[in-house]
Amino acid sequence: MSFREETDDGRGDLRKPFLHTGSWYRMGSRQSSLMSSSQVIRDSSVSVLACVLIVALGPIQFGFTFSLFGSLSNVGAMVGAIASGQIAEYIGRKGSLMIAAIPNIIGWLAISFAKDPSFLYMGRLLEGFGVGIISYTVPVYIAEIAPQNLRGGLGSVNQLAVTIGIMLSYLLGLFVNWRLLAVIGILPCLVLIPGLFFIPESPRWLAKMGLTEDFETSLQVLRGFDADITVEVNEIKRSLASSTSRRTAVRFADLKQRRYWLPLMIGIGLLCLQQLSGTNGVIFYSSNIFQSAGISSSNAATCGVGAIQVIATAIATWLVDKTGRRILLIVSSTGMAVSLLLISVSFFLKGFVSEDSSVYAILGILSVVGVMCMIVCFSLGMGPIPWLIMSEILPIKIKGLAGSVATLANWFCSWVITATAPLLLDWSSGGTFIAYMAMSAFTVAFVSIWVPETKGKTLEEIQFSFR
Template sequence: MSFRDDAVEDGARKPLLHKGSWYRKGSRQGSMLGSTAQLVRDSISVYLCVLIAALGPIQFGFTCGYSNPTQDEIIHDLKLTISEFSMFGSLANVGAMVGAIASGQMSDYIGRKGSLTIASIPNILGWAAISFARDASFLYMGRLLEGFGVGIISYVVPVYIAEIAPQNIRGLLVAIAQLFLTVGIMLVYLLGLFVPWRVLAVIGMIPCTVLIPGLFFIPESPRWLAKMGKNTDFETSLQVLRGFDTDISSEVNDIKKSVASASKSSSTVRFSELKKRRYSLPLMIGIGLLTLQQLSGINGVLFYSSKIFASAGVSSSKAATFALGAIQVIVTVIATTLMERAGRRLLLLISAPTMAAGSILVSAAFFLKDFCPEHLHHYLGVMSMVGILILVIGFALGLGGVPWIIMSEILPVNVKSLGGSVATLSNWLAAWIVTMTANLLMDWSKGGTFALYALVSVFTVVFVKLWVPETKGKTLEEIQASFR
């Protein structure tokens, strides 16, 4: 339902309810009004914005998955060692760390759209460098450029979506970014079955090449515009996002109060002030979740699953890897639909134990392989494949997308750039550690490697139980106020 402004009583506007549209009255009643069909109709602008912004996560996924199906070809064509290829795979994370450091300040100064535009350019240049590579140096340069762009994208996209979304579908919409990331991974796995690695790099340019012009057709984040004092643009952006027949006055007031409160507290937060609970707790939660997400070993699996499957005795390792990517997309779709029903916290408490169980199963399969007769190795290969499948399903259910959602929701406006950059940096640092060490750890002990990943997943359960709050159905202003 929505309110119209065509009735006036005592010189003031008197809103009239009419059927077929949706209105959020205040910050608590939005999720109770309107049917799903009405919500979709009146939020069509938001969905279009999310679909365009989600081209960034597709690029993110393509970058994450690229080293998996191309490993043997690149090593053969460019005469690389395993260590050199591991360096190539991990350099995306190094570039992403630099991008993460820049992402918060950049998105604060030039906006969310401007940051995504800048992030797209090194991605395109990076893929071009890889496609023309004749030695390791061009591969490394291209991977670093890609990583820099992806590091910015990984922070800015969830923040932008969280800031434009209505409260009762915010989790769903931010989860779409994770869904498109898995789509990007699946696409690179699929195309890697048929396309040479140089052509695959050229295809990798497409998402960001489309994203740049697409950004001209979507509004800037209303909350960023309000923070920058652009009140006319802020209200116009919010009206476009909510629909022209929707009364946005309550939401405008909520955002203005939040921005004014943040400005009054401190326009720039000093490091010495971060010890205050209102900053330290959300920072700890954001950094902790994004670090544990990567230390669970997921990048080691996604980057090198073909090698893992081959080591386990799976005959068609590339096809198995594509099946893994497809299942990840399907499970992410399910998790996305559950985001506003089950809540963020419950999904994490299902996700982490599932990942632990999968890692333990893979670890057991590899340990048993050293002691079992050779005719049983086929069954142990199936066991390890099932374990990896369970691990990836668990990741897609919660730990893949929920940490980014929570990070984008809990950080106060005046610490979002600093906190978001630090949290994203910690994520990429952990990703670099896992990606760089995965091949080396596998050579040391495949069973021991997955045992370590299982321990991290168990600790994640403890972390979520003790510190992570539920943010479902609350406005960003309510969530941030709860830490005071």
């Protein structure tokens, strides 16, 4: 049997290759389910989780990139971000990830076999370009395939994969040189490309493109062959019917429409505040903070930071569908503000005591505690959730263009923090962390006033609420 069998209307039927022998799905006359509802839910979870684990290979490679390279990769990511939404809209989420994998592979090869600095610069830019596409496409794909009761946890796997990539690069860097580490960085994309052939395209993208039969087939595969998808199909169709989104070009002028202001402000605001709260600056200076506390091994410190990020993000993945997005964001931002205040106070007080005194050592320990608490708080909320909310609240009509703008804003702010952190820290360490603290405090107010709770709602319900 060929992968695409022709139907009476001439369009390919993607349904049949996915069906088990003896199992047959018809929208018109559905056979009664032989499975219990719990079995259907379990099958749906397994199918969606398999898709999430495959696309999460992209963020793992993303973590490798940004644990090794700095601001130049951010520039490449900004270029990739500009293109990300439009690529994902025109050729689909899977096609977008496949395109992103190619410059990543070429970039790692250029770095690994570099003969002069120009190859390193080119490799970093290519890596960043691929990451810019991945950072938008993966959370959007996960949000569009996940059941509403699991979307938060599955969506947070995106950030969990990033932290795993960062930790792996730290650990492997202890044992191999940078050229071999660059070769290892290729592996996630080499697995991602063939893996994409075994997972369905986003059903919501297929529906938006008018591929109704393929859309229903994809959704049936994701929910289980014996699941009743009628309600979800009708809800998605109603959402599309009330929009003029299908196959229509979206321009920047469309983003100025009043009905889009709030979701755009929330999506872009959270992704900017994620960076402006200064996490990259704290991590940049963490080795100095550890040394001041008597921790001389920077390798041990960075591996510890990587492990803490993974554990805290895993906890957030478990909590986000239980407690909700807003409460985690508020707790996370509040904790970050308090931690940054602790770090800044310890630095200010160090200026009044002798380096040989016991008080100076205690202040060093306090600054380390502040760094660890800040990283934990960031990973519990402000790390994973802004990407999740961006993928949930942007209206389907403008998602591609608006998502590109939001992703570009995130990477621009990341570049600003990465580029200015050394200058600010040379100017005043305590003053720098006070500035970061102010941004975290502003984030608490921003979330409390503007960010809605999206837990337990379908994407269509979320987007309808903004009308």
